[in-house]
Each structure stands twice: as C-alpha cells, then as structure tokens.
Amino acid sequence: MTEQLPPDRHPRQQRDAHLHVQDIESQTSVQGGYEAMLGGLSFDDSRGRRLGVTFWCAIGWMGLVLVAAVAAPWLPLADPDQTGFGGRLDPPSGDAWFGTDGNGRDVFSRTVWGARISLVVGFVAIVMGMAFGGTLGILAGYFRGTVDRLASFLMFALLAFPGLVLALLFIASLGPSLTVVSLTLGILAIAPVGRLARAATLLYAEREFVQAARVLGAGHGRIIVRELLPNVLVPMSGLALLGMAITVVAEGGLAFLGLSVADGFSWGKLIVMGAAPRTLRDGPWVAMFPIGAMFLTVLALNYAGDRLRWYLDVRELAFER
Amino acid sequence: MSATPSPSGPVGPLLSVRDLGVTFRTPDGDVRAVDGVSFDLAEGRTLGIVGESGSGKSVTAKALMNLLPSYADVEGTITFDGRDVRALATARERHFWGVELTMVFQDPMTSLNPVKRIGEQIAECLRVHLGRSRRDASAAALDLLERVGIPEPRKRLRQYPHELSGGLRQRVVIAMALACGPRLLIADEPTTALDVTVQKHILDLLDDLRRERGMSMVLITHDLGVVKGRADDVMVMYGGRTMEHAASGPLFTAMRHPYTSALLETIPRIDAAAHARLVPIAGRPPNPSELGPWCPFAPRCGSRVEACTVEAPPLVDDGTGHRSACFAPLGAGEA
C-alpha cells in the first residue's frame, strides 16, 4: 500500500502519508548536507562510535600472546626445560632475549611456554563460569519464582564460601593438576557471572519485545535463545574478558601458595620461582619478564572487555520523547 | 537576526532573549540544540512555547534557568529586568534563580526530595532564599499549600512526597516555586505526566496564580491545545529554531507557517466524526544531530521551495508583531 488519502484532500498535503525510503530517494536532487538529512529522515546509520587504536593494540597483544602460546612447540625456541642453555642468571642478550634463570634456562622460551598454562586455566575457568553461571542466571531471571530462589540461593552460597578455602580444599584433596586448577577457578567464576546474567535477563525479560514473542506463541526455549540470549551475551562478553584477567591473576596467587599446576609451569609459577630473594637480587629479569607478560595481558583483557561492552551497547534512544 | 520586538504590550520586557544558541559537545560530535532564538516577554504575560521532541523548547528553558550541563555551549544574551543574567557571577547574585525566576518540571519528583517532609522542603526554600525564621517559614508553607488548593494542608506538611498523588505533588512543586514570590515562572510540560482530569486543574491554578501575583509565565508544552486560550503569545519551535511567534489569537486563526498549520490539522479532534481520515505530516521530527543551515521542517513540508533546502528562512516580522520563518508563508499568495 501507500497512499489511501484521497487526492487533494488537503491542498498543502501533497506528499505521501508515509514518507519512506523510496520517496526520499526519488526526491529531486538537493544540497549535499540537506540530502544527508533526508537520509537521516529514514535511518540513523551514524553509529558515531569507534573502538579506537588502544583497543586494537590490546587485541593485537592478546593475539600475539595467543599465537605464541599455541605455536610454541613449532617456534624456533630453546627447550624451556633445557638447563645450561646459557650461563647461570645471564642478563638479557641477543642470544637469550629475556636472559636466563638460575639453572641457565632461557627465560624468553619459558615465558612463551608459561602462557600456555596461564591461558588455558583462564579460558577453561571462564567458559565454565559462562556456561553454568550464565545458564543459571538466565533461567533465574526468566522464570523468576521458585527457580530464581533456588538459583539465587546457590549463587549466594558460592559467593559466601571463601574462594581461597575452596581452592585449597579441592586442590589439596584432588591434586594440583591442570584440570583441577581450571575447574576450581571455574567454580569460583559461576556466581559472579550468574549474578550478572540474572540481572541482565531481569532487565530484558520485562521488555515488550519478550512479551510480543509470547503473544506470537513462541515457547520458553525459543524466547530464551532468540530474544534474551543475544542481549544478555553483550554484558557477559565484556565480563568474560575481565573474568579471564582475574583468573590469570588468581592462578598466579595460587602459585604463590604452591597450589598451581604441578607438572609444567604457568606465568604465576615462573614469577614465584623468580621471586626467590637471591634470584631477585642477582637476576631480576627472571621474574620481571613473566610479570610484564602477565601485566600486559591482564591490562589488555580488562581494557578490551570494558571497551567492547561500551561498543556493543547499542544506542536505543534513536528518538527521545 | 535583528532584535525584533515581540508581540508583547507597550511595557518594557521583563525577559529579553537575543540570538540564544545552545550547542552540546558530545563524544559523537557537536549537537546544535537551539539556534538563534529571540523573544521578549512583558511583565504579567504568558508565553507558550510549543514543540515536539528535539525542538529545543526544553533546552531553551534550561538555558534561561542556567541548568544546562557543563558540556553545553551557550551563546546570545538573556536579559531579565535589565540585567544580563549570564554575567551574574557572585553567589548572592545567583540567588536570582529560585527567587525571581523559578521553574516547574514535568516530573514533580525532580524537584522533591523523597526523604524529606513536604513542609520542611517548602520552608527550606523560604529560609535559604529569604532568610525567614523557622516558625515564619512553616506558617508561610501552610499558607502556600492552602493557596495551591491542597486539601488538609496541615496534614500534608507532615507527609512525604510518595504519600501524595501525582496531581498533589505537582501542586506542592508549584507551591515551592511560588514560595519566594518569583516574577517569572517557567513551567516545562507541567501537566504531561498527569491525568487529563488533573491537568486542567493544574493549568487553571497556574493561570490564577499568575494573574493574582502579576507574574510572567513561560509555559512549555508539546500540546497546542494546552496553550490555546491560556497563553498571550505562542512561539512554535521545531528543530531548534523558532518557526512562528505571534499573539495567541492570530497564531491559531491566521497562522503563517506551514508547520503550525500542519500540526493543528494533524491532531484528532474530539468533536470530529469517528474514523475521520487524519491529515498526517510525512516523516518524523529531526534528530538535533541532523540539523544544518537549511529549514529543519523542509523535508516534511508541503510548501517547500528550492531555497528552503539551502538556507533557513529568517524570522520576519510582518509589522504587527507576528513573526514567522518561512520562504513560502501561508496566505501570502491568496489575499
């Protein structure tokens, strides 16, 4: 359809009742700026938002770390466990970029290899937090009532339980394997992710588009997956990056307690080893380079997470009252 | 534009605004919210400012009240009773706002403190601005509540804002605005949040108070029906600019701007037949970020000529104080 107005109903109203795209585009040519405004009449395409150079630097750093960690076995690196690669506590040089440690092992190679375990722990933990916490939170926020009370109780219980005690309990009884460390940190991530997912779901479940889907006859599963999930994932994706940063640091903390992964080494463990008083005095680079790598990665994760959340938060106030 | 006299009486204007412009500096770019607004308001008169969202009517009011955020650049002059109010510097001079010039907002809760009793809030105005004693102020608060038509005023003094209905809250806000005997009251959509049966009472109350105290009033609304018969002068704004400004009578009966006319004709009438076809205005109001040097209404205008898309028509006075900004004003070719 378009025009059902009788012609000449009103002398000054010669234009279509529904000025839409075609009308606009078929109009006689006018000034550039004015034309732009006609475009604006129908659609507001101007996002006006940029992620910015810093964001891409952060992404670049994370990409570099990720690629290095994944490709470590194939990179022309010294064997990280090979003692006597250089002398004892050699300072950084052309051969050993980050110097060598007390056993003459290449710190650069060890930092790259250390990223593997740190990233795996961070990733597994946050994926677990997202999967369990996210599901719990969305169900609680959507169904409310009894489901909400149960889920909230569970999350409060997890929050109330001292995280360190839980980690000690699990790792001491199950042994400090990669799986146990990752899963322990994952359990600790469930409650914060769940709280956020629940809050976001509560916000969106009230919105008319969810009610409209119900009126159309969509079932609960469809509403959760099609209507709620895409919206709830936005704040969650930001939190995931922040959470990964927190987990990487937490793993370092566990390493200080001697609770990190037994076989192999993470950044945390490298820092602990480099932080022995004599090593720190004679070869500060042994601790400094893993610390630097962890610092930059955590900074990048935090910044990217924050920026991403801001960027994805679409402007819904296309018009104001 | 030139300092055109507005259609107010022979008395010198109480409020005089010249070339008011407001630009918001936002991360997404500069937004020109108000552009070249000039008007005079004489003592004891009511000016109705009518516009839709994004028309700049509320920003104009906030500029008058010095309530714009720090990222807003304000240009032009605002003269109140001969004083350039934008140049007021000292704290004592700034008492001018809230005493001589006060404002009533759309949402009464904007002006009310939810955790303070009504009586305390009104009395506080009097004590802070006029230096009244505690006892004096309470007595005056009671009088004010009575005057704005609040039933059982003694009981209300002891109540909190949430215990009152929306209409009563707005009456309390009006009482607070009147507390210091202002000479100009700015009412920004004072009844939009209220029910229709309450709306009329509040508007009538404002009108009575204005007459009784010889105040001037600026009544800002999106609804032409609200200012009809209440305002002496009406200024129609669109896209940050003044479209038309005239005495109430000529504006409604001999409007010259196509926007004013279209707005009046597009509103359903309560006395029309059921299913009467409405006369729509194509398109939508512009976002302030889409504005340019052309006439903001041009894309939706049935009388548009080529010039409208190049530059905005100046606001021209026809000699009787009826000002309009249009290259092809209504009634020009007919009579």
Next chain:
Amino acid sequence: MAGSGDAHLRDPGAFDDVVLRVENLVQEFPAGGTVGRLAGRRAVVHAVSDVSLDVRRGETLGVVGESGCGKSTTARAIVQMPRPTSGRVLLGPGTDDEVDLAATGGSALREVRPRLQMIFQDPISSLNPRRSVRDIVGEGLAVWSSASDGPHQEARVDEVLRAVGIDPAVAATRRAHQFSGGQCQRISIARAVVLDPEVLICDEPVSALDVSVQAQILNLLEDMKDRYGLTLVFISHDLSVVRNVSDRVAVMYLGKLCEVGDADAIYERPAHPYTRALLASAPEPAPSVDPSEAAVGDEVPSPIDPPSGCRFRTRCPRAVERCAVEEPVLRAVGDDHHVACHFPSLWPSS
C-alpha cells in the same frame, strides 16, 4: 460508577459475529512490599474488578480511562500476561472455534495465540535491539511454520512490511535502533499482523510518539483494519484519539466500567458523570458537556482499598448516600448505550 453487570454485552443469538468476549474479568495482585507481607497483612490491589466486554468482527472498541483505571491491565489479562484472577476470555464465542483463553494453558494456549495479537506503547522497547527487522517481523511465521516455507515466508514478510510503509529492500536487514519511534511502531504492527490475527489489541500505540507522527500511525491502523480484516481493541488515555478510531467505547475508572456503548452516543450524549468530567477536561472540551463539569477532585482513591458502592463517588458531584451503599449496575439508557450510575444524565432519545 463501579459498574458491574453485563447488560451491555451483545446477545450471541442476535449477533453471531462477536469475535472476542470478556466475561467478569477480575485481576488482583498482592500489594505492598516485604514489610506488609512480613507483618502478615495481605493487601490486594483490585486492578480490574468484574469487567465484561465484547467486540464484533471488524469493529474497533476503544477503552478509555486515566492511569490506574485498569485499561492496560485488562488488555494484558486478555492475552493472559499475566493470567486473570478469574473470568472468561472467549475467542470466537458461540462458534466451533470457541476457546476460553483463561481456561487454556500450555501448548494449547500457545496454539491459539496467533488469533489474538498485541502492539505496545513503547515502540523502541517493543523491538529486540539485536535482531534484524526481517527476523522480528518473520518471528511469528518462524514459530509456526516448517523450515521449507522459507521463500514463502520471506515474501509474506516483504508484503507486510510494504503494507506498513517500510521498504523491505532497504530496511529488512537493519536493526531497531536505526529507526525512529514512528517507524518502530510500524514494524511492531507488521509483526502483529503477519499471522493474520482476528483481534489486535493496541495498548496506547501512539502515546509515546511525537504529535506530528501520531496521525500517520492512526491512519495506518485504519488501513490495516481494512486490508487484513482486523478487529481492534484500542486502549488509550487520549479522548480525541479514541474518538477517531472507535466504533464503540468503554470508559473505565478504578478497575470498573462506567459507561459502554456506541462511540457517537458516548461522545455526544455522555451520561456518566465521570465520562462527562473526562470530556470536559480535554484541552478542547467536547461540545456535549459544560467545561465546568471538569471540576472533580484530584484525589483518585487507592485500588488497594477502593470506595464502597460506586467507586467514583468520592469525586462525583452527584454522589449521595445511596452511592456508598449500592453499587450501580450497567443498564441501558439508549440504543447500545449503557451506564453504571444511579443518577446518569439522560438525553431525550433521538
């Protein structure tokens, strides 16, 4: 007023084209916060109390009243969101397809839902910000048809989008925040009509729009009614808008009906003092009432503790003792004109 009763419902024997009939609808919510509940008080908000309505095919029923009168609650109770406390909501009463929505649940309720659609007040909030316009409008089809219908569905979405004045070629892949309020409301209308519903409930569809855009949407609704054979229940606080769209009008106050009947009768011969006050309070009062009749108090009683007898009596200029004791029941005062008042304004029948 406090109008109970069903004298205004059309006799199913005489009218076989009633598509929606609401009988004795009651909606109550637990009131107050935790404090009240902890103290053992079980206050109840009487949001809708014993409201009956019916709509004939192709008719527009306007429901008008002020905030808190229960008009939106009624709309939501009709679509069972949330379910009413009691009462019946009959789709296609007296036909083979008769369904009482209030007595249906689960997948049976889901299956009748396409027959009754709704559009909401807030155009922005009505559209999922993460989905494209095509997905939003096609959602109803996607829920109810198999994957093989793809091309047919796309054609249908295009057709409906064109019908509401949105060009699918340009708009279909965009998201809601790229549209203005009026355009969002067009998209909402497209989503609602894509399943060919029998009844469309419009809950304040133009209240959030700019004045200069309202007429477009009101005209569009009229066009859609013709084009898709819709029956409308149109809820609004705006008397002029209701006047424009309605064949029949129901005036509500504090959860009850005051006056129901033919739109011309209600606007030209208003009988209930509340209807008269509403008409007199409009910025441009209706010619059928005296502007002085707007003088009713500001204080709307709480729906937690509504007045006894007639609920309007606390603000009514005609209230006498009887109004506090005896609840007026809807009764006929003219052809298709019913009022719940002991002392209605009577007009010489014309």
